[in-house]
Amino acid sequence: MRHGKVAAIALMCLAAASCREGPASRAEPARSPSPTVAASSATRDEHSYGNPEEIRVTHADLDWDVLFDRRILRGTATLSVERPAGGRATRLVLDTRDLDVAKVEASRAGPSWASAPFSLAPPDKFLGSALTVTTPEDATRVRVSYSTRPEASGLQWLDPPQTAGKKDPFLFTQSQAIHARSWIPLQDSPSVRITYRARVRTPKNLIAVMSANNDPNVKRDGDYDFEMTQPIPSYLIALAVGDLAFAPVSRRAGVWAERPVVAAAAREFGDLEKMIQAAENLFGPYRWDRYDVLVLPPSFPFGGMENPRLTFATPTVLAGDRSLVSLVAHELAHSWAGNLVTNATWPDFWLNEGFTVYLERRILERVYGSRRADMEAVLGLQDLEKEMATLPEKDQILHVDLTGRDPDDGFTDVPYEKGALFLRQLEAVYGRDRFDRFLRGYFDHFAFHSITTDDFVRYLRANLLDTDPRLAAKVPVEEWIEKPGIPAVAPRPKSDALVLVEAEGERWRKGEKPASAIAAGAWSTQEWLHFLRALPSPSPPGRMAELDQAFRLSASGNSEITNQWLLLSIASGYEPAWPRLEEFLTSMGRRKFLKPLYEELVKTSEGKERALAIYRKARPTYHPIAVATVDKIVGWRG
Numbered sequence: 001m002r003h004g005k006v007a008a009i010a011l012m013c014l015a016a017a018s019c020r021e022g023p024a025s026r027a028e029p030a031r032s033p034s035p036t037v038a039a040s041s042a043t044r045d046e047h048s049y050g051n052p053e054e055i056r057v058t059h060a061d062l063d064w065d066v067l068f069d070r071r072i073l074r075g076t077a078t079l080s081v082e083r084p085a086g087g088r089a090t091r092l093v094l095d096t097r098d099l100d101v102a103k104v105e106a107s108r109a110g111p112s113w114a115s116a117p118f119s120l121a122p123p124d125k126f127l128g129s130a131l132t133v134t135t136p137e138d139a140t141r142v143r144v145s146y147s148t149r150p151e152a153s154g155l156q157w158l159d160p161p162q163t164a165g166k167k168d169p170f171l172f173t174q175s176q177a178i179h180a181r182s183w184i185p186l187q188d189s190p191s192v193r194i195t196y197r198a199r200v201r202t203p204k205n206l207i208a209v210m211s212a213n214n215d216p217n218v219k220r221d222g223d224y225d226f227e228m229t230q231p232i233p234s235y236l237i238a239l240a241v242g243d244l245a246f247a248p249v250s251r252r253a254g255v256w257a258e259r260p261v262v263a264a265a266a267r268e269f270g271d272l273e274k275m276i277q278a279a280e281n282l283f284g285p286y287r288w289d290r291y292d293v294l295v296l297p298p299s300f301p302f303g304g305m306e307n308p309r310l311t312f313a314t315p316t317v318l319a320g321d322r323s324l325v326s327l328v329a330h331e332l333a334h335s336w337a338g339n340l341v342t343n344a345t346w347p348d349f350w351l352n353e354g355f356t357v358y359l360e361r362r363i364l365e366r367v368y369g370s371r372r373a374d375m376e377a378v379l380g381l382q383d384l385e386k387e388m389a390t391l392p393e394k395d396q397i398l399h400v401d402l403t404g405r406d407p408d409d410g411f412t413d414v415p416y417e418k419g420a421l422f423l424r425q426l427e428a429v430y431g432r433d434r435f436d437r438f439l440r441g442y443f444d445h446f447a448f449h450s451i452t453t454d455d456f457v458r459y460l461r462a463n464l465l466d467t468d469p470r471l472a473a474k475v476p477v478e479e480w481i482e483k484p485g486i487p488a489v490a491p492r493p494k495s496d497a498l499v500l501v502e503a504e505g506e507r508w509r510k511g512e513k514p515a516s517a518i519a520a521g522a523w524s525t526q527e528w529l530h531f532l533r534a535l536p537s538p539s540p541p542g543r544m545a546e547l548d549q550a551f552r553l554s555a556s557g558n559s560e561i562t563n564q565w566l567l568l569s570i571a572s573g574y575e576p577a578w579p580r581l582e583e584f585l586t587s588m589g590r591r592k593f594l595k596p597l598y599e600e601l602v603k604t605s606e607g608k609e610r611a612l613a614i615y616r617k618a619r620p621t622y623h624p625i626a627v628a629t630v631d632k633i634v635g636w637r638g
């Protein structure tokens with residue numbers, strides 16, 4: 001996912017270190033999807049109760065009624081299971097959170113089912129409740145009949161007024177990191193890969209889509225079938241239901257969105273096919289058939305979520321000028337880094353996000369040129385350094401320790417930007433050609449597998465470092481991965497375009513030219529962000545007004561520029577921006593913007609009052625993940 005950075009989005013992260021004893025023993029490259037070889041049996045995932053080392057879920061058949069009036073899914077999950085050779089385990093442990101389980105059955109083969117004893121453990125605050133099922137030792141399938149609850153952490157139910165169309169309700173899921181268990185009972189660990197089929201019944205006028213084979217020409221009849229034939233981790237299972245429409249961008253790519261939004265969305269993402277081809281040229285074939293983007297209603301808490309075949313995206317990237325499409329480059333890059341080669345546990349999250357940010361910038365460079373990619377890299381490093389300064393040392397480590405924590409708490413710029421810097425150093429030391437060959441080999445070798453940080457390091461040593469020990473001496477691998485801070489050898493991204501912006505800002509600050517004479521006519525979003533970030537904070541309200549008058553910043557429709565401008569406005573006490581601040585905070589729920597804006601507001605007592613007044617209105621429209629974040633910032637007591 002994409003959260004931070006300039007244009008992107010991201011989502012969560014985590015990463016930690018306590019579960020790395022497990023080498024994912026893999027003797028040969030596995031190129032074809034095969035759920036049975038998914039992950040190392042030695043991988044211990046502290047964020048799952050599942051017991052895949054004894055019985056492993058390999059496939060799910062899902063069947064649900066989507067009940068908007070009660071805000072629940074009701075149906076069955078039929079899980080195919082396998083035991084390791086010779087294994088006779090009779091105890092299957094699944095993850096659940098807030099599920100009402102009606103009954104559990106087991107089947108040996110064929111159509112006959114028998115009731116299976118089960119118990120649901122008391123809930124853990126972060127992990128939910130272990131569901132333990134006792135099965136015959138030769139049972140191959142387990143069927144759970146259940147309902148979700150309205151408060152399920154992975155489901156968001158929107159009333160019509162919270163949608164763009166205003167007429168119909170909307171449902172979307174967010175399973176990463178460990179929310180799949182709140183709507184499907186399964187082994188909710190990224191080390192367990194499964195295929196799935198699903199049948200979803202909805203109100204007749206709505207359309208359901210999933211992270212599976214969506215049919216662009218589907219008939220709107222309230223009864224939909226899906227199949228995902230490639231093995232994926234549970235956090236990539238996704239569903240959305242609403243008054244959706246589809247617009248093609250190319251033969252294999254297109255956009256789903258609510259009907260009033262779909263045309264603008266298709267225009268914004270017009271470069272999708274170019275991006276896919278650029279990525280294929282760099283990293284090997286796109287292996288997921290179609291690539292579509294679903295634009296969600298504004299309460300989606302993240303920038304994007306890389307659900308396979310169907311990226312979920314925030315509407316806040318619809319800037320009208322394709323300036324924020326790095327989000328899509330990011331989510332697309334996950335088709336290789338994350339979805340194809342997956343972090344086996346959440347402490348390994350940097351393997352997903354660091355690789356993806358590196359790939360994202362390579363795609364941007366191919367499609368939009370190095371000027372653009374360089375600017376994004378510079379802004380990314382700024383984000384990292386700024387956040388790093390506020391983080392305890394243990395959270396500055398790529399291979400982060402998440403023991404006893406909610407993996408969503410590990411969500412910082414570290415796995416994203418520090419991870420990308422590490423790969424950038426490898427590229428600089430070994431040369432782009434050699435590093436690109438290494439990357440392609442890495443994606444081929446681990447395709448459709450979940451790996452740990454140790455698996456990566458072993459592969460890196462064998463296939464890059466050990467081929468040239470003289471160069472390897474320049475790369476402090478242990479320091480990059482296991483130590484806080486940024487290594488002194490880290491590359492410093494540079495952007496000539498941003499140097500010019502700085503000079504222009506300097507002249508204005510010194511009074512050498514008025515705001516109206518700043519040569520910002522052709523500035524991109526990235527140049528504006530750099531300009532605004534470099535201004536003194538606070539700035540005198542008179543100077544803020546001068547800028548606002550010259551460039552109408554309080555009226556900007558670009559979410560990134562608006563966010564940066566409002567941060568500065570709050571710090572500067574620039575009152576003319578208050579109406580826009582309230583409008584912005586009540587019209588979208590993207591955590592990347594909510595978090596810094598509320599944090600800036602609560603720094604003064606007057607700001608805190610304003611924050612609470614706005615939040616009282618906005619809170620019912622935010623996603624539970626965003627609510628949890630903002631509750632803490634403003635000290636919400638209801």
Ligand SMILES: [Zn+2]
Pocket residue numbers: 001002009010011330334352353356
């Ligand atoms: Zn991401």
